[in-house]
Amino acid sequence: MSKPNLQRDGGSNANRMALLIGTVIAAVLIALALFTRHGNGNTQAQTFDLTGRPVLGRADAPVTMIVFEDYKCPVCKGFDEEDLPTLKSKYIDTGKVKMVAMAYPFLAQNFGLSDDDSTRASVAAKCMARQGTEKFWAYHHALFRGQQDEKTVWATEEALQDLAGTIDGVDTAAFNTCLKDQATLKEVNDDKAQGDKAGVNGTPSVYVNGRYIANFHADALGQAIEDAQK
Secondary structure: OOOHHHHHHHHHHHHHHHHHHHHHHHHHHHHHHHHHHHHOOOOOOOOOOOOOOOOOOOOOOOHHHHHEEEEOHHHHHHHHHHHHHHHHHHHHHHHHHEEEEEEOOOHHHHOOOOOOOHHHHHHHHHHHOOOOOOHHHHHHHHHHHOOOOOOOEEEEEEEHHHOOOOOOOHHHHHHHHHOOOOOHHHHHHHHHHHHHHOOOOOOEEEEEEEEEEEEOHHHHHHHHHHHHOO
């Protein structure tokens, strides 16, 4: 019987340990990336100034759901198309909750794009809100339907104007003027500043009665809404 090759066995153990450590590090990095994109560490209820912000649902609904979004965000598009319809039918239309839309444009800057169309799209949505709540929500959904790749500049002034023209009853001249209004840009910046203060660092970020809800899918938010009514 030959003696075991201790040097070879030691090397094998070292390789296995290195592989294990590498796997753990990779898992931690993935978790941190997901946390940074979609979550924050705040567990305390936050306060927001919602004056003049677009509301979906009854103004006297007992629960308030605040949603920070970027119109270039594909996850926000998924929320708007897949989760919001369920939330609307079960909780918004039944008067249990009202949803307040808040702007959090950041992706164009994150990707270092030559033009900040994240902010421009949010400004356009604010401009549509000036023409009425129903027009705002129609335009809000249309922006997500028309969303293109997040790493390209697609929310140009012309594209936003063309899209506005598809909304019934829009005063296009007033909308076009509003796009260049610094007061409208300030409204967007105010939304983002409130989000930053509350710890928003990704979109969509959802708060139910001021409390951040990490899981923004319909079932989890539904439970949060039910809990908030107790």
